[in-house]
Each structure stands twice: as C-alpha cells, then as structure tokens.
Amino acid sequence: MNSGKVKIDGVKAFFVNVALLCLSVLFFALPQPNLLSLKGFPIFAYIAFVPLFILVRRVSFRASFLWGGFYGMLSYCVFTYWLGVFHPLALYVIATLYFIYLLLTLPILKLADSLFPKYGFIVQWLVWCGYDYLKTLGFNGYSYGVIGYSQWSWPIVIQIASVFGVWGLSALVSYPSAWIAAGIKNAAHRPVREWFSDFPRHLRERWLSGALWVVALAGTLIFGVISPIDYSAAPKARVALIQPDSDPWKGGINSYRRDFDTLSRLSDAALAEDPSISFVVWPETAFIPRIDWHYRYREDQDSAELVLRLLDYLDSKPVPFVLGNDDAVKARSEDNDEDRVDYNAVFLFEPGKNVKPPTPEVYRKIHLVPFTEHFPYRKIFPWVYDLLVATDTHFWATGSEYKVFEVDGLKFSTPICFEDTFGYLSREFVNAGARAIVNLTNDAWAHSEPCQWQHMSMAIFRAVENRVPLVRATASGQTCIVDPNGEILAMADPFTQTWLTGDIPVLPEKGKTLYRIWGDLWGKLFALAAAIIVAYGLIRDMLRKRKN
Numbered sequence: 001m002n003s004g005k006v007k008i009d010g011v012k013a014f015f016v017n018v019a020l021l022c023l024s025v026l027f028f029a030l031p032q033p034n035l036l037s038l039k040g041f042p043i044f045a046y047i048a049f050v051p052l053f054i055l056v057r058r059v060s061f062r063a064s065f066l067w068g069g070f071y072g073m074l075s076y077c078v079f080t081y082w083l084g085v086f087h088p089l090a091l092y093v094i095a096t097l098y099f100i101y102l103l104l105t106l107p108i109l110k111l112a113d114s115l116f117p118k119y120g121f122i123v124q125w126l127v128w129c130g131y132d133y134l135k136t137l138g139f140n141g142y143s144y145g146v147i148g149y150s151q152w153s154w155p156i157v158i159q160i161a162s163v164f165g166v167w168g169l170s171a172l173v174s175y176p177s178a179w180i181a182a183g184i185k186n187a188a189h190r191p192v193r194e195w196f197s198d199f200p201r202h203l204r205e206r207w208l209s210g211a212l213w214v215v216a217l218a219g220t221l222i223f224g225v226i227s228p229i230d231y232s233a234a235p236k237a238r239v240a241l242i243q244p245d246s247d248p249w250k251g252g253i254n255s256y257r258r259d260f261d262t263l264s265r266l267s268d269a270a271l272a273e274d275p276s277i278s279f280v281v282w283p284e285t286a287f288i289p290r291i292d293w294h295y296r297y298r299e300d301q302d303s304a305e306l307v308l309r310l311l312d313y314l315d316s317k318p319v320p321f322v323l324g325n326d327d328a329v330k331a332r333s334e335d336n337d338e339d340r341v342d343y344n345a346v347f348l349f350e351p352g353k354n355v356k357p358p359t360p361e362v363y364r365k366i367h368l369v370p371f372t373e374h375f376p377y378r379k380i381f382p383w384v385y386d387l388l389v390a391t392d393t394h395f396w397a398t399g400s401e402y403k404v405f406e407v408d409g410l411k412f413s414t415p416i417c418f419e420d421t422f423g424y425l426s427r428e429f430v431n432a433g434a435r436a437i438v439n440l441t442n443d444a445w446a447h448s449e450p451c452q453w454q455h456m457s458m459a460i461f462r463a464v465e466n467r468v469p470l471v472r473a474t475a476s477g478q479t480c481i482v483d484p485n486g487e488i489l490a491m492a493d494p495f496t497q498t499w500l501t502g503d504i505p506v507l508p509e510k511g512k513t514l515y516r517i518w519g520d521l522w523g524k525l526f527a528l529a530a531a532i533i534v535a536y537g538l539i540r541d542m543l544r545k546r547k548n
Contacts (some may be wrong), residue, residue: 008522015059016192018421023051024071026520029079031150040457045150053124053181054195056109057188068106072098080144082448087372089388095392097140103113103130108534114538121182123537125175126530132170133523136422139377140370143421143458147173155486156224161464162513163223165423167523172220175213182206185366228485229467236503237278237410239438240270241473241481245497247444248288248475253302256288259289259308262497263287264313273318277501278408281473282323284417284442285344292358293328293340315355320407321475322348322414322473324440327362344373344396346414346440364399365416367425374398402432410506412436415462416445417443420472421455426462427519435507437462437470444476452477460486465515469504 030036031045052071059067076098083090089427105127112123143149148169151157160168181225183202184195203210244262248255267280287310289303300305314321327345334480347360354360368374371388373396379384388395404411412434413429415434420426420439429437439459443452463470464486477494481502492500 013058013189017055018057020051020058021067021071021074022050023232025074025078027051028075028145029131029149032079033457035450035451038449038453039153040150040453042150042152042154043144045147046176047180048147048150048178049174050129050181050184052442053109053113053121053178054184054188056106056113056124057181057185061107061108061110061114061514064110065103066104069099069103070402071106072100072102074100076145078450080454082446082451085447086445087393090372093371094142097142101131101135105483106527108530111537112530115534115541119209121178121185123533125171125178125529126526126533128174128178129167129171130523130527131531132174133167133520133527136523139374141367141422142370144454145168146458149461152460152486155228156221158225158461158464158486159224160220161461161486162227162515163469164522165465165515165518165520166458166461167520167526168542171522171526172213172216177209177217179206179213205406212476214483231469231484231505231507234505234507235409237408237506238274238276238501238503239424239471240267240274240277240280241479241480241492241500241502242266242270242280242282242286243474243476243479243492243496243498244283244286244498245444245476245495248283248285248442249445253289253306256306260310266499267317268320270501271317274501277319278410279320279322280317280319281438283441283442283473283475284324284428285326286324286442286475288326290326290328290342291347293361294327295358295494311356314349315351317334317351320348320350321404322346322438323440324416327364333358341397342395343399344368344416345399346403346416348407350407356497361403361405361407363403363414363416364396364401365396366399366402368396368398369418402428404429404433408506410436410504412438412504414440415501417441420459420462420470423462423515424520426466427516430466430468431512433509434468435469435509436504437466439470439472441472442475444474449477452494456480460488465513467513468507471502471504496538 011068027044027048030041031048032040034040035137064543068303076094080094083094101237108127109124112127113120116123132146146166148166151169183199187195242263244259248259253382263282263286290305291307294304294307325345325347327343328340331341342364346363349355349360367407372393404413411433413434415425415459426437443455459472460482463482463484467484469484472479478491479500480491481489483489490500491500492504
C-alpha cells in the first residue's frame with residue numbers, strides 16, 4: 001500500500017516538475033519580442049526564473065543536469081524558432097549548445113541553493129548574471145536571450161546601460177526571481193497549494209534584501225530621468241536608409257539584377273524627395289557580385305557587366321553610398337596556392353573620388369556568425385566542416401580593423417548584422433572615433449517579424465551604452481533611426497520596399513560614458529563573484545565533512 005502511494009506521489013512530483021519546466025520555457029520567451037507581442041511582455045522578465053529556481057530546489061543534484069539540458073534546449077527552440085529557416089543546421093546547433101550550457105548551469109544553481117541555505121538565492125542570482133555574460137563570449141557567443149535586453153522598450157529603465165551595459169539591466173531584472181523563489185523553496189516539496197505558506201516568514205526575514213532591490217529600481221528610474229542627453233542643438237547629417245525587402249542570396253544573376261534595380265529605384269526616389277540627404281545606406285550584402293573582384297578579373301561576364309552598371313550608377317549620384325558586399329582578395333593558402341579570400345564587408349563609395357576604378361573605403365566584419373559564416377576548427381572537427389560545406393555554407397575570413405568612416409563631418413562605423421548584438425564591438429568603434437553607429441543587416445531569410453524585433457531590441461542598447469545615435473538599414477526590417485538615448489525616432493514598415501530618411505546628430509567627443517571606460521566589466525564581475533563564492537562553498541562543505 002505504501003509503495004503504491006510512493007509511486008503515485010513520484011508521478012505527481014514528476015508532472016509538477018514538467019509543468020515548472022514548461023512555465024520556465026514560456027517565461028523565458030515572453031519578455032522578449034515574440035509571436036504574441038512584437039514588443040514582448042517586459043514585465044514578465046522580473047519573474048521569468050521563479051519556476052526555474054523552484055524546479056532547481058525540487059530536483060536532485062544528479063537530475064538537475066538533465067532538467068537543465070532540456071530547459072536550455074526547449075527555451076531556445078521556442079524563443080529563436082526562426083533559426084529553422086536560417087540554415088539547415090542552425091536550430092540543431094543552438095539547441096545542442098544550450099542543452100550543454102544549461103546542463104552545466106543548473107547543477108551550479110543547485111549547489112548554490114544547497115551550499116548556502118540562508119542566502120543561496122543571492123548566489124543563484126550571481127550565477128545567472130554570470131552565465132548571461134559568459135554565453136556571449138568566444139566562437140559560440142550568442143546574445144539572444146540575455147534577459148536585460150527585454151527592457152528595450154522602456155527607455156527610462158535602460159539608461160543605466162550607459163554605466164553598466166546590459167549586464168546592469170540583467171542584474172536588476174533577474175534578482176526578483178531569485179528573491180521570490182527563495183520564499184517558496186522551503187515549501188517546494190509540499191502540494192502546490194501550500195507553496196506560499198512560508199512566504200510571510202520570508203518577507204519578515206528577507207525584507208532588507210528585498211528593500212535593497214527596491215532602492216536599486218528607484219535609483220535606476222531616477223537615473224533614467226536625469227541622464228538622457230540633449231542633442232537638439234547639434235548639427236545634423238541626413239541619411240537615407242534603403243529597405244529592398246529581398247533576401248539578396250536567393251537566386252542567381254537575374255535576382256541580383258532585380259535587386260540592383262530595386263535598390264537604385266528606391267535610392268533615386270529618396271534623393272528626389274529630399275535633396276539634402278548626406279549619404280545613402282544599402283543593407284548587408286545588398287549587392288552580391290564581388291565589386292572589386294569582378295571589376296579586376298572579369299571571370300564571369302554577367303557579374304562583371306552588373307558591377308559596371310553599379311559603378312556607373314554610383315558615380316552619377318550627388319552623394320556617397322554605403323553598401324554591403326563581398327570583399328574578395330587574392331591570398332596565399334597554407335599550400336602556397338593563390339586562393340580567393342572573402343570578407344563580409346561594407347564599402348563607402350564617393351562619386352568622382354573612388355568609384356571608377358573601385359577603391360572604396362572598406363570595413364570587414366570582425367565578429368562572424370558561428371558555423372554559418374565562420375568555423376575555425378576545421379582540423380579538429382573535419383567532419384563538422386565537411387557537413388557545413390555540404391549544406392552550402394559560405395565561409396568568410398575575419399576582419400581586424402575597427403574602421404571609422406566620415407561623411408559631412410559625421411564619423412561613423414558600420415557593424416554588420418549580428419555584430420550590433422555585442423556591446424564590446426560598438427564600444428571599440430566609438431572609442432576609435434565613431435560618433436554614430438550605422439548598422440547594415442539582412443534578416444530577410446527568417447521571414448519572421450519577431451526575429452527582426454529581437455535583433456533590433458539588442459541594437460538599441462548600443463546607442464545608450466555609448467551615447468551615440470544608431471541607424472539600421474535592413475533587407476526587410478527593422479529599418480530604423482534611434483537617438484543617443486535609445487528612443488526610436490522613426491521606423492520603416494517591415495517587409496515592404498521602401499526607404500527611411502532622417503537626421504543623425506553630429507555629436508562632439510565630450511566625455512565618455514562609464515560603459516565606454518569599463519566595457520563589460522560588470523558581466524565579468526558577476527561571473528567571477530559567482531565562481532569564487534560557489535568554490536568557497538564547496539571547499540567549506542568538504543572541510544566540514546572531514547571534521548565530522
């Protein structure tokens with residue numbers, strides 16, 4: 001009889017855990033732009049990890065590995081579902097990576113909970129903040145899902161990014177989950193209706209730790225009111241951002257001709273409507289045939305003819321053009337053969353100066369998309385490299401220069417697509433002299449508006465962190481103009497052939513934000529503090545067991 005009851009209780013406990021897992025996955029996706037709301041539900045970010053931290057308390061240390069793996073895999077399959085159309089392997093790669101990442105992270109959260117019975121929730125908070133930072137590093141670095149980005153649509157809240165970067169927002173947003181879950185954990189193994197039975201005692205005993213968060217939130221809001229800069233008196237450079245509503249890589253030469261006709265038609269219309277435009281921006285790899293390569297070598301006559309048409313067009317215009325293209329150069333391979341090396345690049349063409357022959361100023365993409373643009377482990381994992389090549393992956397070489405362009409007194413840099421999701425890159429550009437960020441993006445392959453809003457939501461932080469304006473020229477959306485305070489001033493309708501014009505303030509170099517000085521210091525500190533405290537807890541526990 002008792003064994004039957006134990007089995008029934010075990011089944012009930014399992015399904016409660018499954019429900020907590022599903023809630024955790026849902027709460028992870030809801031704060032960010034999603035299918036239900038393109039702005040997301042940012043308020044959910046403040047309780048996003050409550051079910052996860054309760055699940056951590058309920059499962060054993062050994063089981064936490066598997067529960068963590070499934071949480072990571074399912075969270076990213078739901079949140080970034082659109083990766084399924086990016087590349088045949090993309091969603092599998094992300095699902096696998098985050099299965100591994102959370103498989104390792106949840107046991108650390110479990111250790112934090114068990115090693116520090118009284119204040120384990122603070123250690124869990126530090127662990128999560130550190131994890132949020134660490135997952136953006138290295139070859140596999142991926143900023144999607146950093147919880148701080150969920151606050152992008154609340155300008156008053158995100159101003160502290162100019163001090164702490166997005167890591168300050170992640171810390172502010174994730175703390176309530178840890179604090180609330182701490183009031184439930186002691187009752188987590190009881191029936192669900194009793195989970196909040198100990199919460200009044202938690203309020204009495206942990207009121208100070210809760211009050212400190214309220215003070216931090218109040219300070220954030222006050223800073224959000226007083227810190228935005230007034231740029232109204234600054235001179236302006238007017239920009240035209242072209243949105244062709246096309247994935248440029250689809251099709252062959254006929255598609256390339258069609259896309260060029262669309263880009264030139266939209267640009268001409270923008271220039272005719274507003275002759276005060278300083279320069280025109282086309283999206284990432286908007287023009288596919290390699291401009292310099294086909295001009296020099298004429299290996300493919302159709303591509304060479306289209307390149308000549310482009311150069312004639314650019315040289316006839318009254319303003320410079322910034323556009324994305326494949327910058328191909330000849331280089332020696334490891335076997336001493338002469339090969340072509342490709343870079344995902346941005347060119348600045350100025351009519352009558354560097355168009356014919358083409359000698360544009362160039363920026364080459366520094367932070368490439370892992371697996372789909374770059375795979376540096378060919379010798380270690382040749383089978384992975386061969387699999388990627390078999391699925392028509394186009395690899396690029398890595399650039400190294402933080403290039404700063406200048407037009408009409410405006411100094412700007414051009415992170416390409418994925419690059420504007422990383423704070424360190426825009427910080428390097430601005431510290432190199434850029435006073436504006438001009439992003440060129442192609443998210444058209446996803447056919448997903450949530451994908452485009454998720455991308456834009458991260459890019460907005462680059463403006464606030466560095467107190468510089470940001471503009472985005474995208475293939476299909478979200479083409480927009482963002483002021484130095486993170487306010488979206490204008491946005492083109494997605495999935496339309498259109499253009500967007502607006503003014504970029506030409507700001508002087510007048511002091512640095514603390515983020516420009518510190519960079520991602522706070523992300524590093526969270527990770528380091530979590531590692532030190534958990535290590536301390538483990539050593540203390542081992543010594544205690546030896547004494548006993």
